[in-house]
Amino acid sequence: MVDRKIEILVGMFVALGLGALFLLAMQVSNLSQIQEHGTYRVTAYFDNIGGLKVRAPVTASGVRVGRVAEIGYDRSTFRARVVLALGTQYDFFPVDTSASIYTAGLLGEQYIALDPGAEEETLKDGSVIQYTQSAMILEQLIGRFLVELTSKK
Amino acid sequence: MIGLLQALGHWSLARVARLGRGHLFLVRTLASLPRLLPRPGLVVRELFSVGVLSLLIIVVSGGFVGFVLGLQGYVTLVRFGAEESLGVVVALSLVRELGPVVTALLFAGRAGSALAAEIGLMKSTEQLAGLEMMAVDPIERVVAPRFLAGFISMPLLAALFSVVGVWGGFFVGSGLLGVDAGAFWSQIQAQVDFRDDVLNGVIKSVVFGFVASWIAVFEGYDAVPTSEGVGRATTRTVVNTALAVLGLDFILTALMFGNF
Structure with missing residues (x-):
C-alpha cells in the first residue's frame, strides 16, 4: 500500500504545481483582463511619438480599448506610423476621432488617448486616423520656455 | 615541454570526449522515453522522490525570497x-528571473545531487551491470x-516558488508595511503580461x-565507480548545474526580453 500513498502524494504535487501555474496565469498576469480575441487595426501618423512603446495602452476617456500593435517610420511622409489594435467591441469610433500621445503621471509610461469626433461613419480595419497630436517632449518645452525668457529682454 | 603539451592535449581530449559522451547519453535517454509509456509507475515513484520531497524547501525558500x-522593494520604492x-517589482522579478533560476539551483542541490548519488552508487555497487546482465537496459529502467x-x-516547482513568493511579498508589503492590497494586485495584473512574462x-x-x-543523471551514470567518484559526481552535478543554469539564463533572458 506504500505505492498507493506515493501515487496520492505525487498526484497532489502535480495538482499543486498546475494550480500554481493557473494562479500565475489568472491572478498574477493580465490574462483575465482584455484578451485580444478580436481586434481591428487602425493606423495613425505622428510627428513625434516620444517614448511610446509597442503594447502601450490605447484609451478613450481613460478606459482601455486597445494596444499599440506596431511602430514604424513612414518613408514617404517622414512621420512615425503607429498601428493601433482596438478591441472589436469598441467599433463605434467616428472617422474624425483624434489620437494624442500622453504620459501617465509626470514620468510614467506613454499611452495613446482617443478623442471621439462627430462623424456618422466609424473607423474600420485599415482606417487612418487623421487628427493626431504628438508626444510632449520635455526638452522642446524647456527650449521654448528658455527662448521666451531670453526674447523678453 | 613536450610533457606539458601532452598533458594539455590529454586533458582537453578527455573534456571533449566527456562532452560527446554526455550528448550521446542524452540521445539514448530521450530515445528510451517512449518505452516508459507502458510503465508509468516507474516515473511516479521518481516523481515522488524528486518532486514531492523537494516541495518543502521550494515553498519555504519561495516564501522567504518573497519576504x-x-x-x-519597499525600502527603495x-x-x-x-x-x-x-x-x-515582486511579481516580475519572481516570474521572470528568481522563480526559474532559484528553483533550478535549489533543485540541483536537493534533487539533482540525490539523483547523481543514487545512480552513481548503483554503478559502483554494480547494480547497473547486473541489470545489463539480465538484458535490462539500465538507461531505460533507471x-x-x-x-x-x-x-x-521543475516547471511545477518553479511555478509554486513564484506563487508562494508573490504571496510572501504580499504578506510583507501589505500586511506589515501597509501597501494597499487592492493596488498591489491590480498593479500586478496591469503590468505583468501573460505571454511576455509568465510564459x-x-x-x-x-x-x-x-x-x-x-546533468544529474549523466554525472551519476558517468561517475567513477568508487565512493570517491560518487562523491565527486555529486559535487560536479551541483556545480555544473549552477553554471549551466546561470549561463543559459543570460542567453534566454537576452533572447526573450532583449528586444533586438
Missing part, C-alpha cells in the same frame, strides 16, 4: 513615493524515469528542468 523582495508598484521526473517536476518564465523553467535533470 525579502517585499522588504527591499518608498523613496520615490511609488510603493504601490511593489507588487509589480535513468529515463529519473530524467523524466526531473523534467516534469517566458515557464519556458525558462522547462529548459532549466531539462538541463538540470540531464
Whole structure:
C-alpha cells in the first residue's frame, strides 16, 4: 500500500504545481483582463511619438480599448506610423476621432488617448486616423520656455 | 615541454570526449522515453522522490525570497513615493528571473545531487551491470524515469516558488508595511503580461528542468565507480548545474526580453 500513498502524494504535487501555474496565469498576469480575441487595426501618423512603446495602452476617456500593435517610420511622409489594435467591441469610433500621445503621471509610461469626433461613419480595419497630436517632449518645452525668457529682454 | 603539451592535449581530449559522451547519453535517454509509456509507475515513484520531497524547501525558500523582495522593494520604492508598484517589482522579478533560476539551483542541490548519488552508487555497487546482465537496459529502467521526473517536476516547482513568493511579498508589503492590497494586485495584473512574462518564465523553467535533470543523471551514470567518484559526481552535478543554469539564463533572458 506504500505505492498507493506515493501515487496520492505525487498526484497532489502535480495538482499543486498546475494550480500554481493557473494562479500565475489568472491572478498574477493580465490574462483575465482584455484578451485580444478580436481586434481591428487602425493606423495613425505622428510627428513625434516620444517614448511610446509597442503594447502601450490605447484609451478613450481613460478606459482601455486597445494596444499599440506596431511602430514604424513612414518613408514617404517622414512621420512615425503607429498601428493601433482596438478591441472589436469598441467599433463605434467616428472617422474624425483624434489620437494624442500622453504620459501617465509626470514620468510614467506613454499611452495613446482617443478623442471621439462627430462623424456618422466609424473607423474600420485599415482606417487612418487623421487628427493626431504628438508626444510632449520635455526638452522642446524647456527650449521654448528658455527662448521666451531670453526674447523678453 | 613536450610533457606539458601532452598533458594539455590529454586533458582537453578527455573534456571533449566527456562532452560527446554526455550528448550521446542524452540521445539514448530521450530515445528510451517512449518505452516508459507502458510503465508509468516507474516515473511516479521518481516523481515522488524528486518532486514531492523537494516541495518543502521550494515553498519555504519561495516564501522567504518573497519576504525579502517585499522588504527591499519597499525600502527603495518608498523613496520615490511609488510603493504601490511593489507588487509589480515582486511579481516580475519572481516570474521572470528568481522563480526559474532559484528553483533550478535549489533543485540541483536537493534533487539533482540525490539523483547523481543514487545512480552513481548503483554503478559502483554494480547494480547497473547486473541489470545489463539480465538484458535490462539500465538507461531505460533507471535513468529515463529519473530524467523524466526531473523534467516534469521543475516547471511545477518553479511555478509554486513564484506563487508562494508573490504571496510572501504580499504578506510583507501589505500586511506589515501597509501597501494597499487592492493596488498591489491590480498593479500586478496591469503590468505583468501573460505571454511576455509568465510564459517566458515557464519556458525558462522547462529548459532549466531539462538541463538540470540531464546533468544529474549523466554525472551519476558517468561517475567513477568508487565512493570517491560518487562523491565527486555529486559535487560536479551541483556545480555544473549552477553554471549551466546561470549561463543559459543570460542567453534566454537576452533572447526573450532583449528586444533586438
